[in-house]
Amino acid sequence: MSVRFHTLRFVCGFVAAALPLAACIAAQTPAAQDAAQPTRLTLQDALDRARKNSTVFQAAVTDAAVSREDKNQARDALLPSVAYNNSAIYSQGNGAGNPVRFVANNGVHEYISQANVHQSLDVASFAQYRAAAAAASAAKARAEIASRGLVVTVVQTYYTALAAQKKLESATKAADEGAQFLQLTQSLERGGEVAHADVIKAELQANDRQRQVQEARLAVLNSRLDLAVLLFPNFSDNFELADDLHSDVPLPTLAEVQQRAARDNPDVRAALSVVAQSGHEVLASRAGYLPGLSVDYFYGIDAARFATRTDGISNLGSSVVASLNIPVWNWGATQSRIKQAELRKAQAQRELSLAQRKLLAEIESLFREAETASSELASLDRSAQLGAESLRLAMLRYRNGETNILEVADAQNTAASSNAAFQDGAVRYRVALANLQTLTGELTTP
Numbered sequence: 001m002s003v004r005f006h007t008l009r010f011v012c013g014f015v016a017a018a019l020p021l022a023a024c025i026a027a028q029t030p031a032a033q034d035a036a037q038p039t040r041l042t043l044q045d046a047l048d049r050a051r052k053n054s055t056v057f058q059a060a061v062t063d064a065a066v067s068r069e070d071k072n073q074a075r076d077a078l079l080p081s082v083a084y085n086n087s088a089i090y091s092q093g094n095g096a097g098n099p100v101r102f103v104a105n106n107g108v109h110e111y112i113s114q115a116n117v118h119q120s121l122d123v124a125s126f127a128q129y130r131a132a133a134a135a136a137s138a139a140k141a142r143a144e145i146a147s148r149g150l151v152v153t154v155v156q157t158y159y160t161a162l163a164a165q166k167k168l169e170s171a172t173k174a175a176d177e178g179a180q181f182l183q184l185t186q187s188l189e190r191g192g193e194v195a196h197a198d199v200i201k202a203e204l205q206a207n208d209r210q211r212q213v214q215e216a217r218l219a220v221l222n223s224r225l226d227l228a229v230l231l232f233p234n235f236s237d238n239f240e241l242a243d244d245l246h247s248d249v250p251l252p253t254l255a256e257v258q259q260r261a262a263r264d265n266p267d268v269r270a271a272l273s274v275v276a277q278s279g280h281e282v283l284a285s286r287a288g289y290l291p292g293l294s295v296d297y298f299y300g301i302d303a304a305r306f307a308t309r310t311d312g313i314s315n316l317g318s319s320v321v322a323s324l325n326i327p328v329w330n331w332g333a334t335q336s337r338i339k340q341a342e343l344r345k346a347q348a349q350r351e352l353s354l355a356q357r358k359l360l361a362e363i364e365s366l367f368r369e370a371e372t373a374s375s376e377l378a379s380l381d382r383s384a385q386l387g388a389e390s391l392r393l394a395m396l397r398y399r400n401g402e403t404n405i406l407e408v409a410d411a412q413n414t415a416a417s418s419n420a421a422f423q424d425g426a427v428r429y430r431v432a433l434a435n436l437q438t439l440t441g442e443l444t445t446p
Contacts, residue, residue: 039239041231043158046241049231050154051147060139060146067132067139074132080119087112088306107304114300122292127284134277141270148266148438155434156427157230161223162245163423168216170419171209174412177391178202178209181408184399198405205409212416245426246381249433251374252440254367260440261363268359271352278345285341288334289327296321362439370432373425380418380425387411387418 041049051057089110185202188194228237252260301308303315327334394411397403 039236040242041239042242043155043244046154046158046227046231047151050150053231053233054150057143057146057150060143064136064139064143067136071129071132071136074125074129077120078125078129080117083116083118084300085112085114085116109304110302111304111306112300112302113306114298114302117297118294119296120292120294122287123290124284124287124292127280127287131277131280131284134273134280138270138273138277141266141273144266144441145270145438148441151437152431152434154230156431157223157227158241159245159427159430161220161227162241162243163427164216164220164223165241166245166423167420168213168220170416170423171212171216174416175206175209175213177395178206178412181395181412182206185405193401194405201405201409205412209412209416245423245430249430251370251433252436254363257367257436257440258363261359264441265359265439266441267355268352271348271355275345275348275352278341278348282338282341282345285334285337288330288337291327292325294323294325296323359439366432366435366439370429370436373429373432377422377425377429380422383418384415384422387415391415 089112091108091110182199182202182205185194185199189196189199224237224239228235228239231239297318297320299316299318301315302317303310305315308314308316391408391411391414394403394408398405398408
């Protein structure tokens with residue numbers, strides 16, 4: 001009976017856990033997707049959705065928010081705190097009218113109900129607040145780093161999907177042209193104008209074009225699925241992309257990139273914040289050698305009865321307690337903490353120097369990459385146009401008997417490869433611009 005019960009509970013739990021997944025799968029069926037209008041997405045829409053859906057980016061945002069709360073808590077620790085304390089002490093006495101047996105107590109029954117205003121003043125608290133503020137700044141910069149890295153991923157995936165769609169259109173057109181060319185060679189063979197070898201070559205080309213269409217369809221599917229994983233928490237493939245792959249997007253000058261990167265680069269800003277944080281931690285550690293002052297103000301009752309007045313006498317009163325804590329000896333723990341903080345500060349300074357050197361190298365490298373991609377894009381566009389024109393002329397010459405089938409096959413291959421290279425070049429330029437954005441903080445959009 002017990003085995004049956006546990007088995008039934010396991011099955012029910014498994015089914016309950018599988019229900020959300022089953023609902024998600026049901027939503028992806030063709031009937032479910034056809035019933036809804038596709039969502040039209042621009043690049044900015046994709047970036048906004050990815051920021052909401054990205055676990056890595058949201059983790060960085062959460063870390064920044066947690067660090068900001070740490071800063072608020074460190075700031076609040078510098079301000080006076082107010083508490084209201086209530087207690088009752090019942091002690092053993094020595095009989096009626098005799099004092100209590102415990103020296104620490106003022107009576108057999110003692111009631112305490114007081115408000116306490118507490119303030120601590122020490123150098124370590126101020127240094128810890130500044131360190132927490134620097135840590136919050138560093139966490140904010142790391143969140144921006146994650147955001148810019150996400151931009152590169154989304155841009156690459158978005159435009160790869162667009163390029164895959166254009167490659168599919170080109171492959172479909174080439175397949176149709178290949179089928180028509182096969183029919184042409186068969187017709188010319190029947191008229192005795194070409195050899196059967198031409199028909200065989202044309203059929204091989206047509207079969208190759210059909211396989212390219214199938215591969216292009218698979219590439220479109222995979223690229224759209226990659227984008228869907230980035231953008232939709234419920235994994236929806238029912239969307240359309242705004243086609244701006246070949247829109248004119250200017251490349252900023254090197255001087256503009258250098259100026260923006262020097263001002264807005266999050267890697268350097270995060271490294272600077274870490275150096276500042278480590279410096280404040282050194283000061284907080286050294287404050288362990290200094291005295292600490294605390295002041296407490298109490299107002300309320302501390303009487304033998306729980307009342308504000310007893311026998312016509314007011315029990316309400318106040319007191320102030322000031323404490324000066326002077327450190328004397330702790331077996332070198334303070335010196336050890338100072339050494340730890342200094343080691344972390346030295347490492348932070350080394351990382352800052354590395355971040356600055358990397359920035360200088362990345363500015364030059366990424367700008368030259370974008371510049372090269374931009375200059376090659378015009379050439380690739382021209383090559384795609386020439387490839388299409390070369391194929392058209394080769395077909396005309398073949399139809400007029402002025403050339404052989406090998407030239408036509410070569411023109412077909414050249415046209416297909418040049419068009420694919422043009423689409424890849426457009427994606428490369430867009431990704432290069434996105435990589436520049438990781439340095440400058442500004443995404444260039446049409």
